[in-house]
Amino acid sequence: METINENQKLDGNHGIVASYPNQFFGYFGWPTLTRMPNGTLLAAASGLRNYHVCPFGRTTISTSNDNGKTWTSPKVINDSPFDDRDAGILSVKEKDLILSWFTTDNRGAIPSKYEQGLSPWETKIWEQGLTSMTDQTVKDFVGSWIRTSTDAGLSWSEKVRVPISAPHGPVKLSNNDLLYFGTETDHDRLKTLQTEPPRPKQITAVRSTDFGKTWVKLGNVPTNPQTFTGSFNEPHCLELSDGKILGLIRNDPNSHDYGKRQPGETDFTMYQTISENGGATWSEAEPLGFHGSPPHLIQHSNGTIICVYSYREKPYGIRAMLSRDNGKSWQYNYILRDDGLHPDLGYPSSVELEDGSIISMYYQKLNSADEKCSLLFTKWKVPTI
Numbered sequence: 021m022e023t024i025n026e027n028q029k030l031d032g033n034h035g036i037v038a039s040y041p042n043q044f045f046g047y048f049g050w051p052t053l054t055r056m057p058n059g060t061l062l063a064a065a066s067g068l069r070n071y072h073v074c075p076f077g078r079t080t081i082s083t084s085n086d087n088g089k090t091w092t093s094p095k096v097i098n099d100s101p102f103d104d105r106d107a108g109i110l111s112v113k114e115k116d117l118i119l120s121w122f123t124t125d126n127r128g129a130i131p132s133k134y135e136q137g138l139s140p141w142e143t144k145i146w147e148q149g150l151t152s153m154t155d156q157t158v159k160d161f162v163g164s165w166i167r168t169s170t171d172a173g174l175s176w177s178e179k180v181r182v183p184i185s186a187p188h189g190p191v192k193l194s195n196n197d198l199l200y201f202g203t204e205t206d207h208d209r210l211k212t213l214q215t216e217p218p219r220p221k222q223i224t225a226v227r228s229t230d231f232g233k234t235w236v237k238l239g240n241v242p243t244n245p246q247t248f249t250g251s252f253n254e255p256h257c258l259e260l261s262d263g264k265i266l267g268l269i270r271n272d273p274n275s276h277d278y279g280k281r282q283p284g285e286t287d288f289t290m291y292q293t294i295s296e297n298g299g300a301t302w303s304e305a306e307p308l309g310f311h312g313s314p315p316h317l318i319q320h321s322n323g324t325i326i327c328v329y330s331y332r333e334k335p336y337g338i339r340a341m342l343s344r345d346n347g348k349s350w351q352y353n354y355i356l357r358d359d360g361l362h363p364d365l366g367y368p369s370s371v372e373l374e375d376g377s378i379i380s381m382y383y384q385k386l387n388s389a390d391e392k393c394s395l396l397f398t399k400w401k402v403p404t405i
Contacts, residue, residue: 021292022349023308029355030340032400037063037082037091039386039394044142046392047071048080048094049364050106052188052316053381053397055371057114060085062173063381064107064119065395067094070142072364075149077103079121081173088379088397097176100161101152102126106367108189110198115172118198118232120182120189122164122205127153164205166190166232182235184226186255188316188369193259198228199299200235201257201267220250223269225257225299238299243291247273252291252305254314258325265295266347268315268327269305288313288332292347310352312339316369321376324402328356328380330366335359338368338382338398344405356380356398361389377401 040046049072051065060083067080079098082091098104100123108120127150138146164185167176184202193199204221223241228234243249254270269291290313291305312329319325325343327350337360341352356368361384368382381397 021306021308021347023310024349024351025310025353026351027353027355028403029358030400030403032356032398034357035088035397035399036386037088037381037395037397038065038067038080038094039396041386041388041391041394043392044070044145045076047074048395049383049393050187050367051381051383051395052108052110052369053371053379054109054111054117055373056111056117056172059087059374060172061088061371061379062109062111062117063091063395064097064109065094065383066103066105066107066121067395068096069103070146070392073103073126075103075126075146075153077105079104079107079119081109081119082395083173087373088399097167098165098179101157102161106185106187108187110189110192112192112198112231113196115170116231117169117173118166118190119169119176120164120166120185120200122185123161125153125158125162164202168232180232182226183237184224187314187367188256190228190232191257191259193298194263198232199225199257199259199265200228201225201255201265201299203253203255220248221253222249223252223255223267223305225265225295225302227299239295239301241267241269241293241302242304244304247271256315256317258317258319260319260325260346261323262346263296263298264346265299266317266325267293267295267302268308268317269293270314271305271307287311288330290315290329294347308350308352312341312352314367316367318370318372320372320378320402322402326370326378326402328368328370328382330368330382331358331360332363332366336361336363336365338366338380338384340380340400342402354403356400357384361385361387364393373399
């Protein structure tokens with residue numbers, strides 16, 4: 021696999037989906053963008069929260085009917101007693117949508133640990149949020165979930181537990197099945213501890229043939245024995261024109277004191293894997309060898325594969341990479357934005373608009389490193405060869 025550093029800044033127009041930077045519940049993060057057949061754009065996120073980790077995360081959706089020029093105010097879809105994070109959304113067909121997220125038990129989220137300088141009344145709100153978290157609500161709410169809608173998001177089904185999680189949720193295959201490529205959840209993994217020894221979470225795939233009602237586990241991604249399986253997380257995948265599944269996976273090799281750094285490894289990077297049988301088996305994950313993560317993949321109408329990702333080294337921002345040969349080689353470091361004020365940003369996702377341009381949505385601080393993160397977007401065009 022070949023990678024080429026383009027280090028090229030692309031022309032793009034920036035805009036705002038939702039921004040409440042100075043409000044207590046003004047933080048937005050980890051968004052996903054989808055486009056419905058009628059052209060409507062839907063932006064899902066974990067929003068109306070207080071900080072990167074807090075008791076208040078809600079799953080929100082904003083809508084645009086004019087290719088992103090204007091957006092509706094965020095509508096709350098999920099608001100559990102815990103932190104609802106990393107919203108994925110996918111247009112499946114007509115008015116059918118699938119929404120994904122995960123909910124964490126963060127009863128140890130002491131305000132002073134994450135946010136310095138909280139006022140007494142802000143600290144009290146945190147404490148009130150934490151009191152609603154009990155052992156029973158852990159059983160009821162903590163885990164990875166999906167909900168579906170058949171009326172363009174006007175109403176949603178009851179939640180369904182899924183055994184894996186990933187920031188941008190499942191993808192639709194050419195046969196209309198749903199494939200979810202993600203990290204095992206604790207809920208699913210802990211069920212096996214009575215019969216299996218403890219082990220790190222693995223990257224795996226599950227498939228649904230009934231619009232998310234049930235999920236069947238497929239295969240795990242093998243990793244180099246000298247890497248630490250637990251440092252792989254937050255993947256995304258794409259079905260290629262030849263039927264193979266291309267998967268990219270975030271990896272943070274320095275997040276654990278295990279193994280040795282492999283050739284081409286860097287912190288906050290991506291690995292690539294391929295499945296030739298619909299996700300049943302995968303090739304050993306290989307390092308791309310440059311900084312940037314996590315991935316979101318789409319294929320442009322001209323055949324180019326596009327992956328957008330966060331860049332958390334200075335200058336902070338949002339970048340893209342392109343492949344014109346189904347992932348055999350990548351041109352990376354196309355710069356969409358390099359004006360980030362803080363490394364807490366990114367998780368971009370993209371869709372192609374009717375005119376062939378791309379709109380990528382992400383989260384980032386807009387005006388000051390001290391403010392809450394906003395939902396932003398960039399419109400850009402795929403560079404020609």
